[in-house]
Amino acid sequence: MIDLNNYRLKLGENLDRSLLLLAGLSAEELNWTVGDQWSLLQIAEHILLTEEMVMGILSDGSSELAEKLELFGNDKLKDLMVNLRNHKVKTQRNLEPQGSIRNVQEFQSAMRLSRDTLVSNLKSGEWMVSTETYTHPMLGEMTVSDWLYFILHHAERHQWQMKDRLAELGDARATQ
DSSP states (O other): OOOHHHHHHHHHHHHHHHHHHHHTTOOHHHOOTTTTTOOHHHHEEEHHHHHHHHHHHHHHOOOOOOOSSSSSHHHHHHHHIIIIITTTOOOOGGGSSSSSSOOOHHHHHHHHHHHHHHHHHHHTTSOOOOEEEEEEETTTEHHHHHHHHHHHHHHHHHHHHHHHHHHHHHHHGGGG
């Protein structure tokens, strides 16, 4: 079962990793892309859009219930999303980057607000870890706990994608 105190710490560490990957890059490097690949800023924007979508889902409430608190759990979601990241998935149109994030500071500010809202909703009890389920378009039914793990592992999946872009740019952070 999810440990909310540990989860809050992991949210902070997760955001710090994204910010470290983007730190100190020029606007040209942040926006560099080849073909239909996303730039570093587009990847960052997609992480934010997805997290905001998940928070919207969790805000709606659900009348559907699972028999247990986790249908996937942390390890299975990490395996599906991070360890098997070479399996490419076409994102939903509403989660494709639109250019609303123009620099690292905008990403940092928006993500900190998103993460603060997430933590606040968990602390206040507005969102309870429960057996309520919400449907993911590819994975199917997921509980609140599963969705919380999803947020972390989705960002981690795309941090690896950022490392791929950095490797293409010849940046040493790609190997860290």
